[in-house]
Amino acid sequence: xxxxxxxxxxxxxxxxxxxxxxxxxxxxxxxxxxxxxxxxxxxxxxxxxxxxxxxxxxxxxxxxxxxxxxxxxxxxxxxxxxxxxxxxxxxxxxxxxxxxxxxxxxxxxxxxxxxxxxxxxxxxxxxxxxxx
Amino acid sequence: xxxxxxxxxxxxxxxxxxxxxxxxxxxxxxxxxxxxxxxxxxxxxxxxxxxxxxxxxxxxxxxxxxxxxxxxxxxxxxxxxxxxxxxxxxxxxxxxxxxxxxxxxxxxxxxxxxxxxxxxxxxxxxxxxxxxxxxxxxxxxxxxxxxxxxxxxxxxxxxxxxxxxxxxxxxxxxxxxxxxxxxxxxxxxxxxxxxxxxxxxxxxxxxxxxxxxxxxxxxxxxxxxxxxxxxxxxxxxxxxxxxxxxxxxxxxxxxxxxxxxxxxxxxxxxxxxxxxxxxxxxxxxxxxxxxxxxxxxxxxxxxxxxxxxxxxxxxxxxxxxxxxxxxxxxxxxxxxxxxxxxxxxxxxxxxxxxxxxxxxxxxxxxxxxxxxxxxxxxxxxxxxxxxxxxxxxxxxxxxxxxxxxxxxxxxxxxxxxxxxxxxxxxxxxxxxxxxxxxxxxxxxxxxxxxxxxxxxxxxxxxxxxxxxxxxxxxxxxxxxxxxxxxxxxxxxxxxxxxxxxxxxxxxxxxxxxxxxxxxxxxxxxxxxxxxxxxxxxxxxxxxxxxxxxxxxxxxxxxx
Numbered sequence: 001x002x003x004x005x006x007x008x009x010x011x012x013x014x015x016x017x018x019x020x021x022x023x024x025x026x027x028x029x030x031x032x033x034x035x036x037x038x039x040x041x042x043x044x045x046x047x048x049x050x051x052x053x054x055x056x057x058x059x060x061x062x063x064x065x066x067x068x069x070x071x072x073x074x075x076x077x078x079x080x081x082x083x084x085x086x087x088x089x090x091x092x093x094x095x096x097x098x099x100x101x102x103x104x105x106x107x108x109x110x111x112x113x114x115x116x117x118x119x120x121x122x123x124x125x126x127x128x129x130x131x132x
Numbered sequence: 133x134x135x136x137x138x139x140x141x142x143x144x145x146x147x148x149x150x151x152x153x154x155x156x157x158x159x160x161x162x163x164x165x166x167x168x169x170x171x172x173x174x175x176x177x178x179x180x181x182x183x184x185x186x187x188x189x190x191x192x193x194x195x196x197x198x199x200x201x202x203x204x205x206x207x208x209x210x211x212x213x214x215x216x217x218x219x220x221x222x223x224x225x226x227x228x229x230x231x232x233x234x235x236x237x238x239x240x241x242x243x244x245x246x247x248x249x250x251x252x253x254x255x256x257x258x259x260x261x262x263x264x265x266x267x268x269x270x271x272x273x274x275x276x277x278x279x280x281x282x283x284x285x286x287x288x289x290x291x292x293x294x295x296x297x298x299x300x301x302x303x304x305x306x307x308x309x310x311x312x313x314x315x316x317x318x319x320x321x322x323x324x325x326x327x328x329x330x331x332x333x334x335x336x337x338x339x340x341x342x343x344x345x346x347x348x349x350x351x352x353x354x355x356x357x358x359x360x361x362x363x364x365x366x367x368x369x370x371x372x373x374x375x376x377x378x379x380x381x382x383x384x385x386x387x388x389x390x391x392x393x394x395x396x397x398x399x400x401x402x403x404x405x406x407x408x409x410x411x412x413x414x415x416x417x418x419x420x421x422x423x424x425x426x427x428x429x430x431x432x433x434x435x436x437x438x439x440x441x442x443x444x445x446x447x448x449x450x451x452x453x454x455x456x457x458x459x460x461x462x463x464x465x466x467x468x469x470x471x472x473x474x475x476x477x478x479x480x481x482x483x484x485x486x487x488x489x490x491x492x493x494x495x496x497x498x499x500x501x502x503x504x505x506x507x508x509x510x511x512x513x514x515x516x517x518x519x520x521x522x523x524x525x526x527x528x529x530x531x532x533x534x535x536x537x538x539x540x541x542x543x544x545x546x547x548x549x550x551x552x553x554x555x556x557x558x559x560x561x562x563x564x565x566x567x568x569x570x571x572x573x574x575x576x577x578x579x580x581x582x583x584x585x586x587x588x589x590x591x592x593x594x595x596x597x598x599x600x601x602x603x604x605x606x607x608x609x610x611x612x613x614x615x616x617x618x619x620x621x622x623x624x625x626x627x628x629x630x631x632x633x634x635x636x637x638x639x640x641x642x643x644x645x646x647x648x649x650x651x652x653x654x655x656x657x658x659x660x661x662x663x664x665x666x667x668x669x670x671x672x673x674x675x676x677x678x679x680x681x682x683x684x685x686x687x688x689x690x691x
Binding site: 022035 | 251252254255257263264265266267270271335338339340341379380381467470471472504505506507580583584587590591597600601609610613615616618687689691
């Protein structure tokens, strides 16, 4: 039997839009994953600390403020510094297509833009978590 | 109201129709669905008739525009007298760039300004704060000191425009800056017209730009009510907002119920602070969402007006009719915009805007087609503004007041939403009021349950979103989106340094200390904030003093 997937759903930066993050957190939970939701206004440092402390397999970040080009790569960078780069990092929100190649380059495994279904995301997580 | 004889005639006719006409059709071809539901999930019947509105007393419940209970509108002549204010929410990057956008909007027929601030400004951090990294100028304009505010309104005479500012936790500071810009232009505070959002409760519920805990936040709000009633009498001191509650996923009835419950909390706080209801209540304003379900939305606006009038009269014993009028701004629903086939959003916005006008809004912002992707470009904003102008000038819907009144459907739905909203208010009263209900997470949970249900309906195709789960096409990435240059953060940091080296730092220090003392005591803090602002104390410095004294709000994290 495969182990239960643990996910940290995080809201980096100052953005207060948490509808998407909450809907996704519930959908992942309903899909049998263990979900920890950080609440609003998390610094990259706080997100990484929580990810390590909670021993998660996935960090999912939601951001609608436009600060993704700074905040998403910063989380990946800090995870690497902590030797936790086996954690799958994904992101979503109002993110222009043009930004996606650079974010992927920086180590964000996938960017989910508006209109993505929760089931697509669940499939992606199941297929891409890194075995450890 | 119809008499019993007329009603029974109608009932007999209906039964006859059902038996002889309807049932035959249903036997041959059943309806496409077992149940029809509104966007909010409320049941919608096949047909509405006089039977559905038989209990509604026209004079008592519907009445006449400009008269209690204001179901048909706040002004006696509505849009025959004057169109709604076309107020486009805008702001990005620096004060210079935003100033240019405001002047453009005014040149294109926009009749009011509406300022969007970036997140660091909304949360009381200067642009050079570590938490501001990556966020400066992104969702609105960065304002660090009076200097930025002077640039923002450069060449815009403050006695000629009305300005709405979407600012909550630090509302007192931005209002003070606006007053100070007025002083520099030679416009006294009593001539300033506009609105500050100043609605902290919905920040805790749905929008997230809170700073201070509930109690000092409510004090700041009542301080503003009191100060403005004397010094800035034409200013709307709060915009009690359902918009963000709806964006977070609530239903229409929840939007009304939770918003008016917040309104009740503000009125109670002000009365507790010793203010007379009729001194501040006429300056309370509201802000609602206009979503996709046209008739449900019209009913919602009408229900909100009627219910607030009753609350002010019966619960708070307001004497002035102005205290009972629910005047509101509307924004079309951002959450309905799709990143797919973005031009379709123009159509969505047009219908949502129509609902707001049919619902009697006082001012309106229409979203732009590209807002599911980025902040809007000038071209997109122009189409959004033109949408309002077409409704106002070409469709004829403004010719008569409250044109959907008397529709069996709309009147029945108005009553239904009013009743459901009242149930939510009673539940919140039982929990000890809106602030307590937020602490318990009751309101947030209700909203996120509705949001989850909505999303699952989209995924199961029970709810169709054109271009998203039906009628999809393969698309190229959209081109020409507005981008905020990351250099804005550095530019603002440089500006802060310049301001700090040019100002009288001793004066700033003493003003800030005076503010600290005022915060620690019970005085009205507005004059102290204004004094600090005039000396070019930064927003971050002022908010830090208040953070020191008041502490910070801790969000209850719930799923």
